[in-house]
Amino acid sequence: MTEEVLRIRGGRPLRGEISVQGAKNSALPLMASALVCRGETILTNVPQLTDVYAASRILNRLGCRCTAEGQTVRMMQNGLETSEIPDADMRAMRSSIMFLGPILGSTKQCILTMPGGCELGPRPIDLHLEAMRKMGVTIREEGGRILCRAERLTGAHIHLPIPSVGVTENIIMAAVCAEGETVVTNAACEPEITDLAQYLNQCGAEIAGAGTQTVTVQGGRPLTGTEYRVMPDRIAAMTYLCAGAAAGGAVCVSDAEPAHLKSCLSVLEQAGCRIGICGSRIFLDRSGGLRNIRYIRTMPYPGFPTDAQALIAAVMSTAKGTGVIEETIFESRFKYLGELMRMGADIRVTGRTAVIAGVPKLHGAVVTAPDLRGGAALAAAAVGAEGETVIRGLHHIDRGYEDFARVFNSLGANVERGSFSA
Numbered sequence: 091m092t093e094e095v096l097r098i099r100g101g102r103p104l105r106g107e108i109s110v111q112g113a114k115n116s117a118l119p120l121m122a123s124a125l126v127c128r129g130e131t132i133l134t135n136v137p138q139l140t141d142v143y144a145a146s147r148i149l150n151r152l153g154c155r156c157t158a159e160g161q162t163v164r165m166m167q168n169g170l171e172t173s174e175i176p177d178a179d180m181r182a183m184r185s186s187i188m189f190l191g192p193i194l195g196s197t198k199q200c201i202l203t204m205p206g207g208c209e210l211g212p213r214p215i216d217l218h219l220e221a222m223r224k225m226g227v228t229i230r231e232e233g234g235r236i237l238c239r240a241e242r243l244t245g246a247h248i249h250l251p252i253p254s255v256g257v258t259e260n261i262i263m264a265a266v267c268a269e270g271e272t273v274v275t276n277a278a279c280e281p282e283i284t285d286l287a288q289y290l291n292q293c294g295a296e297i298a299g300a301g302t303q304t305v306t307v308q309g310g311r312p313l314t315g316t317e318y319r320v321m322p323d324r325i326a327a328m329t330y331l332c333a334g335a336a337a338g339g340a341v342c343v344s345d346a347e348p349a350h351l352k353s354c355l356s357v358l359e360q361a362g363c364r365i366g367i368c369g370s371r372i373f374l375d376r377s378g379g380l381r382n383i384r385y386i387r388t389m390p391y392p393g394f395p396t397d398a399q400a401l402i403a404a405v406m407s408t409a410k411g412t413g414v415i416e417e418t419i420f421e422s423r424f425k426y427l428g429e430l431m432r433m434g435a436d437i438r439v440t441g442r443t444a445v446i447a448g449v450p451k452l453h454g455a456v457v458t459a460p461d462l463r464g465g466a467a468l469a470a471a472a473v474g475a476e477g478e479t480v481i482r483g484l485h486h487i488d489r490g491y492e493d494f495a496r497v498f499n500s501l502g503a504n505v506e507r508g509s510f511s512a
C-alpha cells in the first residue's frame with residue numbers, strides 16, 4: 091500500500107532564509123469572528139492549511155460565503171442559514187469549538203456535538219460552556235448534541251480557572267454582541283488573542299486589555315467587516331529555527347514577530363545558538379556544539395509555549411548533557427518521544443516529565459507523526475540525523491504547515507514528499 095510520506099536525508103547543516111507563514115492559531119479564530127461582522131471581511135497572509143479549509147467549509151455550511159484564493163480568504167456575512175455545526179465538521183477540526191461564541195453572538199443559538207478526544211488527550215469544552223452560561227445561554231445535551239440558546243446574550247464578569255486560549259477567544263466573540271460589559275479575568279495573554287481583538291476593534295468593537303490577564307468588552311456595537319492581515323506564525327518560526335539548531339548552520343526567518351518568541355529565543359541561546367534580530371528577521375547560527383537545557387516547563391504566554399515543546403525536544407536530543415521538559419498544559423503531548431527514540435534519542439518519560447540525555451547524533455528511521463507539532467519535531471530532528479528518515483502521518487503536518495517540504499529545502503535540507511510504499 092502506498093502512502094504520502096516525507097523522505098529526509100539528513101546530516102548537512104542548514105543555510106538560508108525563509109519567510110514565515112501567517113499564524114494558523116490566529117487565522118482560525120479570525121475566520122470564525124467574521125460571523126459577527128456584517129458584510130465582507132478580507133483576511134490576508136492566511137496560511138494554506140487543511141485546518142483553514144475545514145474552517146471555510148464550516149462557514150459556508152452556516153451560510154457565510156467563504157472563498158480562499160492563495161493566502162487571501164474572503165467572507166461575506168449577510169445572515170446565517172443555520173446555527174448548527176454538523177458532527178463531521180466538529181470532528182474534522184478540534185478547534186471547531188471556536189465557532190460557538192460567534193454563532194451565539196450572531197444568532198443567539200448554536201447546536202454542536204461533543205467533540206471527540208484528539209492526539210493531545212481529551213479536549214474538554216466544559217469551560218467554554220460554563221462561560222456561555224454566565225452570559226445567559228441555556229445549554230442542554232440531547233443524544234450527543236449540545237443545544238445552546240439565549241433569550242438575551244448579556245455581558246458578565248467571568249473569571250477563568252485556567253487561562254484557556256480558546257475560551258478567552260470564544261468569550262470575546264460572543265461578548266461583542268452581548269448587551270453591556272463583559273470582563274474576563276485570568277484571561278489567556280497569547281498574541282493570537284491580541285490579533286483577534288485588533289481585528290474586531292477595526293470592525294467597530296470596543297475591546298480593551300487583550301494580551302493581558304484582564305480583557306474588557308463593551309458589547310452591542312454594530313460591527314462591519316474589514317480587511318485584516320493575519321499575524322506571523324510564532325510556532326512555525328520556532329519550527330524552522332529549531333531545525334537550524336538541530337542540524338547546525340545559519341538560518342534566517344523573515345516576516346516574523348520576534349517579540350512573540352522571547353521565551354523560545356532565550357532557550358535556544360541557552361542551548362548555545364547565537365541569535366540575532368533585525369526588524370522582522372530572526373537569525374540563528376549554530377556552529378559549535380549544543381548544551382542541554384537543564385529544565386523547561388511549558389506555561390501560558392509569555393512562558394515557554396506548549397506548542398514548541400516537541401520542537402525543543404528535537405534540539406535537546408543531541409545536546410551535551412541531560413535536560414528535563416515538564417508539560418503542564420496538555421495531558422498527553424509526549425507521543426512523539428517514542429518516535430524520536432527510534433532515531434536513537436535517549437529519553438525517559440514519567441507522566442508529564444521527559445528526561446532527555448543528549449546523544450552525539452541521531453540516525454534515520456521510519457517514524458510516524460502522532461500530532462501536528464510532534465510531526466514537525468521529527469522533521470527538525472531528521473535534518474540533523476545521519477542517513478534517511480521517512481515520516482508518515484503527513485495529514486497532521488498539513489494541518490499547520492504550509493509548503494513544509496519546500497520551506498525546508500529552501501534552507502538547504504534534502505526533503506522529498508511523495509507516495510512511497512511504506
Ligand code: EPZ
Pocket residue numbers: 114115116118185212213214215216217218219252253254255256257278396397419420421462463490
Ligand atoms: C490553543 O488550543 C491552540 N489552538 C493550541 O495549539 C495551543 O496548544 C493551546 O491553545 C495552548 O496554547 C488554537 O489556537 C487553534 P486551551 P486551545 O484551551 O484553545 C484545558 C497547535 O498545535 N481546557 O488554552 O484548545 C485543555 O484541555 C494547537 O497549534 C479545559 O479543561 O487550548 C488544556 O489542557 C495544539 N476545558 C488547557 O485547558 C475547556 O473547556 C489549555 O487549553 C478548555 C480547555
